[in-house]
Amino acid sequence: MFTGIIKEVGEIVESAPYGGGRKLTVRAAFSSELVPDESVAINGACQTVVANDASTFQVVAIEETLRKTNFGDLQAGMPVNLERAMHANARLDGHFVQGHVDATGTVRSVEQEETNWLIQIEFPESFSPYLIPVGSVTLDGISLTVARLEDNRLTVAIIPHTWEHTNISTWKPGTKVNLEFDMIGKYVVRWLDVHGGENVRGSLFGVQG
Secondary structure (H helix, E strand, O other), rough: OOOOOOEEEEEEEEEEEEEOEEEEEEEEOHHOOOOOOOEEEEOEEEEEEEEEOOEEEEEOOOHHHHHHOOOOHHHHHEEEEEEOOOOOOOOOOOOOEEEOOOEEEEEEEEEEOOOEEEEEEOHHHHHHOOOOOOOEEOOOEEEEEEEEEOOEEEEEEEOOHHHHEEEEHHHOOOEEHHHHHHHHHHHHHHHHHHHHHHHHHHHHHHOOO
């Protein structure tokens, strides 16, 4: 379990073929503290550490991970958002994040204002029921608030601290980002699908059955 609060921006040292997947070597300041089998979120995707040394750690991204994330685009030298698994007695500064990426979205625009940046993300329309205005969403592992929601596009407002301490400053139109929708919202929608039927779900989300 994670919180969506990025602890460090690491660097991809190598992305090498590994069967049908990829073996990623990541440089991170906390590498020496890790142990094999520990979980680390890389750009919001929970991965298992398979090896580490004083400055780097390795994970194996399998085919399913490559299908659902932007890991296939990662190359040596690229920055990645990193978060270690949360402690049970820690403050939940972001929101409940599983590290289970639902889909990828595409950056459509980056607009700088006086004190923030507005970033619009296009996502698969089938995931629209999992979002609400000023609700939580995870983008590349970052816990963010949906500032605006329009059809299959969401906009987030990025404060300077987040801009400077994550990989968001490298995003530009066309960048693919990992999306994880709010866990509680997903369970609610699933329960309605199974038990409430389209009429109940439609009354909540304005969808005609």
